[in-house]
Amino acid sequence: MRIAFVTGASSGLGRxxxxxxxxxxxGLEEIWVVARREHRLSELKRQCPVPLRIFPLDLTCEESxxxxxxxxxxHQPDIAVLINAAGYGRIGNYRDLSASDSLNMIDxxxxxxxxxxxxxxxxxxxxxxxxxxxxxxxxxxFPYLNLYAASKAFLYRYSRGLRRELFxxxxxxxxxxxYWIKDTEFIANAKQSxxxxxxxxxxxxxxxxxxxxxxxxxxxxxxxxSTPGPICMIHxxxxxxxxxxxxxxxxxxxxxx
Numbered sequence: 001m002r003i004a005f006v007t008g009a010s011s012g013l014g015r016x017x018x019x020x021x022x023x024x025x026x027g028l029e030e031i032w033v034v035a036r037r038e039h040r041l042s043e044l045k046r047q048c049p050v051p052l053r054i055f056p057l058d059l060t061c062e063e064s065x066x067x068x069x070x071x072x073x074x075h076q077p078d079i080a081v082l083i084n085a086a087g088y089g090r091i092g093n094y095r096d097l098s099a100s101d102s103l104n105m106i107d108x109x110x111x112x113x114x115x116x117x118x119x120x121x122x123x124x125x126x127x128x129x130x131x132x133x134x135x136x137x138x139x140x141x142f143p144y145l146n147l148y149a150a151s152k153a154f155l156y157r158y159s160r161g162l163r164r165e166l167f168x169x170x171x172x173x174x175x176x177x178x179y180w181i182k183d184t185e186f187i188a189n190a191k192q193s194x195x196x197x198x199x200x201x202x203x204x205x206x207x208x209x210x211x212x213x214x215x216x217x218x219x220x221x222x223x224x225x226s227t228p229g230p231i232c233m234i235h236x237x238x239x240x241x242x243x244x245x246x247x248x249x250x251x252x253x254x255x256x257x
Contacts, residue, residue, distance in 0.1 A: 003030045003077045005120055007059060007112075008086030010035030013133065013181060015044055016212040017083050022050040024216065025081060032077075034059065034068070034116075035086070059086055059112035060104060069119055079123045081219075083131045084113040084155075089148030091199050102147050109151035114158065126170030129219050132159040134177045136232050139239035140247040144199060144255060163224055176215040176226045179235065180205035199255045206231070 004021045008014035010033075018031055030051045033041055038056035045052040055071070057064035087109045090101050113132060124130075135149070138156035142149035159175035166173060182205035206229045214228035227233045239247055 001029050001075065001077045002027050002080050003032055003053075004028055004081040004083070005032045005034075005079050005116075006083045006085060007034045007116055008084075008133075009033035009044065010037045010040035012085075013178070013208050013211060014083070014085035015040075016209045017085055017131075017216070018044060018048060018052070020209070020212045020216055021081060021083075022048050028080065030077075032071075059116065060107040065115050065119065068116070072119060072123055077123055078125060079120050079128060081129050081131070082117065082120045082124065083133065084116055085131075085133045086112060087133065087151075089137075089145065091145060093144055094146070097147065105147050105151050109148070110154045110158075113155055117162070121166075121171075124169075124171050128171045130159075130162075130171065130173045131176050131215060131219050131226075132156075132173065133215075134159065134175045136177050136179050136227070136235045138175075138177055139236055140251070141244055142251060143248060160224060172219070172222050174215070174219045174223055174226050176211075176218075176228065177232055177236065178206060178211045178215075178228050179231045181208050181211060182206065 004025060006014055006018050006021070009018050014033075014035065018033055021028065021031060028050050030053050031048065032053045032055065033044065034055045034057055035041055036056060036058050038054065041052070041054040041056060045054060055068065057067060059065070088105065090097050090105065117130065117132070132155050134156040135152040137145060137149035138152040140149070156175050156177065159173050163173035211228045215226045218226035218228070225236070227236050
């Protein structure tokens with residue numbers, strides 16, 4: 001059974017990845033989708049032309065990972081595409097964020113992504129593709145978005161190294177690094193913190209369906225990094241050319257606009 005496996009599929013970018021895969025990825029017999037909100041996954045199942053197998057699970061819980069492993073061992077699918085889109089962020093400095101928020105970001109953005117990747121790799125074969133959803137925040141330190149940016153920097157580096165490790169198996173890994181996305185729950189959720197006013201505006205934000213289309217095309221082309229939009233590409237180049245302290249000073253100006 002040839003499948004795609006998508007985490008964070010209940011809304012936003014994860015949801016649009018599912019719909020894009022259903023329309024563009026040939027030969028999929030099922031798409032396995034994971035998220036906490038079962039009713040959202042059920043709604044997506046009614047809209048999707050490819051059969052969905054839904055898993056309403058919290059990936060930060062060890063028991064959820066055990067349930068996924070059992071399903072994979074039982075059904076022995078051929079995972080053609082893995083997309084780790086589950087993640088969240090919070091705005092504010094170290095005083096604004098609770099310890100639980102800080103640690104939960106690391107658990108979901110880093111530990112869960114690695115855990116799901118390791119669960120799925122035994123069921124992937126030559127030609128398989130992995131998309132790890134990082135962020136342009138991975139390219140530099142981001143005060144007042146620090147924990148989120150650091151977690152995405154981890155996932156970015158993990159993706160780049162894993163790609164090299166998997167060369168011999170013919171499995172390609174793409175680190176997807178979008179800019180702000182205006183039509184998802186990310187910005188609204190990120191602002192649900194005492195430090196929500198630390199970032200006042202989110203200019204030139206992109207749209208979720210365009211990011212999903214662009215990232216999947218980059219994955220099919222075999223790119224190691226997907227910067228799905230001109231702002232992402234400019235940010236990536238600037239972060240390579242300018243020292244981190246300069247990038248942080250520029251960010252300090254932009255976040256106050």
